[in-house]
Amino acid sequence: MNLLTTLTSLPAAPAATKVSYRKRLQRFWEQLEPESAAILVSSPERTRSNDTEHPYRQSSDIVYLNGFPEPNSVLIVTKFDGKQGIIMLVQPKDRLKEVWTGVREGVEGAKENFFAKDAHPIENFDEVVAKVLSQAEKVYYRFDMNPEFDEKFNKLWKTRQKPLLNPEGILHEMRLFKTEDELKLMRFAATVSAEAHRRAMLECRPGVTENQLQAVLEFVFRAYGATGPAYGSIVASGNNAVILHYTRNNQEIKSGDLVLIDAACEFGAATGGYAADITRTFPANGKFTPAQREVYELVLESQIAAIDKAKSGVPLMDVHEAACKVLRRGLFKMGILPTASAKPPKAKANAKKQALELRDFYMHGTSHWLGLDVHDVGAYDKDNPGDRRGKKRRLLEPGMIITVEPGLYFDANDKRVPAKYRGIGIRIEDDVLITESGNEVLTHLVPKTVEDIEELMA
Ligand code: GLY
Ligand code: MN
Ligand code: MN
Numbered sequence: 001m002n003l004l005t006t007l008t009s010l011p012a013a014p015a016a017t018k019v020s021y022r023k024r025l026q027r028f029w030e031q032l033e034p035e036s037a038a039i040l041v042s043s044p045e046r047t048r049s050n051d052t053e054h055p056y057r058q059s060s061d062i063v064y065l066n067g068f069p070e071p072n073s074v075l076i077v078t079k080f081d082g083k084q085g086i087i088m089l090v091q092p093k094d095r096l097k098e099v100w101t102g103v104r105e106g107v108e109g110a111k112e113n114f115f116a117k118d119a120h121p122i123e124n125f126d127e128v129v130a131k132v133l134s135q136a137e138k139v140y141y142r143f144d145m146n147p148e149f150d151e152k153f154n155k156l157w158k159t160r161q162k163p164l165l166n167p168e169g170i171l172h173e174m175r176l177f178k179t180e181d182e183l184k185l186m187r188f189a190a191t192v193s194a195e196a197h198r199r200a201m202l203e204c205r206p207g208v209t210e211n212q213l214q215a216v217l218e219f220v221f222r223a224y225g226a227t228g229p230a231y232g233s234i235v236a237s238g239n240n241a242v243i244l245h246y247t248r249n250n251q252e253i254k255s256g257d258l259v260l261i262d263a264a265c266e267f268g269a270a271t272g273g274y275a276a277d278i279t280r281t282f283p284a285n286g287k288f289t290p291a292q293r294e295v296y297e298l299v300l301e302s303q304i305a306a307i308d309k310a311k312s313g314v315p316l317m318d319v320h321e322a323a324c325k326v327l328r329r330g331l332f333k334m335g336i337l338p339t340a341s342a343k344p345p346k347a348k349a350n351a352k353k354q355a356l357e358l359r360d361f362y363m364h365g366t367s368h369w370l371g372l373d374v375h376d377v378g379a380y381d382k383d384n385p386g387d388r389r390g391k392k393r394r395l396l397e398p399g400m401i402i403t404v405e406p407g408l409y410f411d412a413n414d415k416r417v418p419a420k421y422r423g424i425g426i427r428i429e430d431d432v433l434i435t436e437s438g439n440e441v442l443t444h445l446v447p448k449t450v451e452d453i454e455e456l457m458a
Contacts, residue, residue, distance in 0.1 A: 004223060010191055013225050014184040016268055021066050024174065025115060028065060029077055029084045031170045037078040037085075037132045038140035038167045041149040045071045055228065058271040059145060060372035061171050066114045069270035070104060072122050074149065080135055087132070088116035089125055125152055133160050140167035168377065175371055176378030177399035183433065185268035186276070186371070186401065187442055189226065190431055193264035193276035194445035196220035200235075200263075201447070201457055206255035206284050210235040214249050217263045226265035230275035231374045233263035237284060241425025242409040244364060257284045258292055260425055264374075275374040277403050278443050279429035286457035288450055291420040294334070295408055296450060302326035302406045303428045306366055310404060310432050310439050316380065316392040320366040323406040328358050331408075336361070336417050356416060361409055367392070367402040370431055376401075396434045401442070405429030 032038060040061055046054040056071055066075060070091060078085035091097075093106035110119035120128050129152075133139060139162045143150050157164070178186060196217040203216045213235045221229060236246040237253040241260035253259060264276035281296065283289070288296060306323035324342070332340035337356055339345060344355040369376035378400075380392045396402070407427030410417045431442040447453045 003219070007220075007223055008195065010195060010224060011188070013188055013267070014181075016067060016185065017181060020179065020181040021115065023179075024065055025077065025086065026084070027174060028170060029079060032077065032079045032140070033138050033165070034082070035080060035135075035137040036140065036165070037076060037080075037136040039129065039132070039153065040065070040075045040077075040142075040167060041146045041153075042068075042071050042073045044146045044148060056271050058269070060175075060272060060377070061167070063269045063272040063372055064171070064175055067269055068105070068110070068114045069272075074122070074125065074129075076128075076132055078132060078136070086115050086117050087128065088114060088119045089122045089128060090119060092121040092123075125149075126156065129153065130156050133157060133162060136162055138163045138165055140165045140170075142166055142168055172377035173379070175376065176369060177397070178371065178401060178433070179399075182274065182371075185274045186431075186433075189230070189265055189267040189274050189276040190278075190442035191445060192221060192224045192226055192267065193278050194443050195224070196263065196265070197261060197278055197280050197446040198456065200261055201280070201282055201453065204253065204259060204282070204284055204457070205286075206253060206257075209252050210237055210240075210249040210259075213253075213259070213261065214263070217261070221265035224265075226267045227269065227271070227273045228266065230264050230266035230273075230277065234261065234279075235263070236260045236425065239412040239423045239425070241281065241427075242411045242423075243425075244409070253284045255285045256289065258282065258424060258426065259284050260427055262427065262429065266372075266374075272372065274372055275370060275376075276431055276443060277370055277374050277405075277429060278431070278446060279405055279407075279427045280446055280448070280453075281426045281428065282453045282457065287454060292424055292426075293450055295410075295421060295424050296426055298327065298330035298334075299406055299408055299426045299428055300448065300450075301330070303404055303430070306404045306406060307430065307432055307439065307441065310367075310396060310402060310434060312396055312398050312434055312436065314396050316367055316394055316396060316402065319396075319402070319404065320392065323366045323404070324358055324362070327362055327406065327408065331358065331361065334418070334421070336421075360416070362407060363409070364405075364407070365392070366406050367404055370401045370403055398434050398436050400434045402432050402434070403429055404432050 043059045074089040076087040088110040107119040110116040235249045238257040260281045262279040266273040266275045302323040309322040329340040331337040409425045410421045412423035433440045
């Protein structure tokens with residue numbers, strides 16, 4: 001049978017339109033300080049081994065602003081005398097090099113297809129940036145994105161000492177709120193990823209390997225036109241599921257195991273795109289054992305409570321707390337935690353052991369922002385934007401997308417939990433768009449209840 005004929009038909013893939021880039025460039029430009037320039041550099045290429053590179057992934061800030069897919073390039077947006085300037089530095093056309101590594105846009109392509117009003121070969125970096133720096137009263141530049149450009153930029157900047165601003169204050173705030181055209185791409189990434197999870201459930205049976213399920217997932221991603229996985233696919237069977245970022249994916253899946261899959265694609269740009277982020281946990285043989293079902297239903301209840309909480313005006317940390325509350329209550333009923341309350345009882349002076357807490361079995365957060373990066377940019381605490389994670393005090397607003405991903409992890413050797421629960425690791429993760437009236441679960445097409453999973457796998 002031809003593998004590709006087994007694909008089900010999904011809605012047609014949307015494309016990023018020129019209009020949306022133009023609007024983003026304009027909105028970014030409007031927020032720049034007067035008489036300033038923003039210099040944004042491409043991500044570096046990364047060598048894997050002799051003559052072999054890791055797949056190139058453009059800086060998400062550039063994917064966002066004009067979608068230019070090539071390495072070794074710079075995007076400069078200027079605001080001098082109230083006028084918008086867009087300058088690009090790119091790899092020039094070079095027939096010999098293009099034979100090896102593919103067609104380049106070149107200076108002409110940058111102007112025709114990527115909104116540059118002015119474009120130069122990247123070799124002219126010093127000359128072009130020096131001119132921009134002498135004109136600008138302030139300059140936006142983010143160090144640590146590309147060490148080669150940092151060194152060149154730093155030499156030029158040091159002699160001029162113009163006040164340095166971080167462009168991410170503007171750009172990452174913009175990226176946090178998805179526009180309609182971005183939502184189309186995110187919905188598609190979510191739909192393709194959901195289809196991949198369904199296929200993996202259908203292909204799973206005792207005796208297949210974690211690798212084989214990874215192959216199914218990534219076949220589906222690419223078959224529908226995704227750039228590839230948005231992060232390293234996790235296919236963890238049995239006790240491997242208690243390793244949060246398990247990477248080996250090389251074990252045979254056994255009857256009686258649960259399989260935890262955390263995998264999704266990115267879609268929408270030649271070297272990058274919008275991410276989805278989905279986790280499902282299901283029984284290898286299609287039927288949950290009573291203990292697996294008990295833990296699964298608890299995690300699911302906590303996930304549904306957290307999704308219900310994820311509404312405009314609610315602090316992000318309350319979504320986490322909603323999940324924790326359900327998990328604590330459940331673990332108390334199961335005889336694992338000494339209390340359902342968030343504050344564990346004080347250990348008695350002579351007590352040998354610290355009382356168990358939820359974080360002994362649920363050691364990660366419930367949510368992160370989702371967008372062009374799987375752990376996407378954007379301040380979690382507006383009063384403290386430098387703090388990437390913060391206490392997640394930020395209020396949710398329409399247009400934001402978060403993941404909701406509670407879990408419980410009982411290691412096979414953890415004597416603190418009843419034997420029947422040992423070796424069970426469960427996480428359930430969906431992608432949730434905050435809307436005016438509530439929220440929309442972008443990843444709803446993957447079965448999630450015990451009944452729906454068992455029915456699909458039967
Ligand atoms: N896939 C990584 C995460 O769920 O955050
Ligand atoms: Mn996640
Ligand atoms: Mn995930």
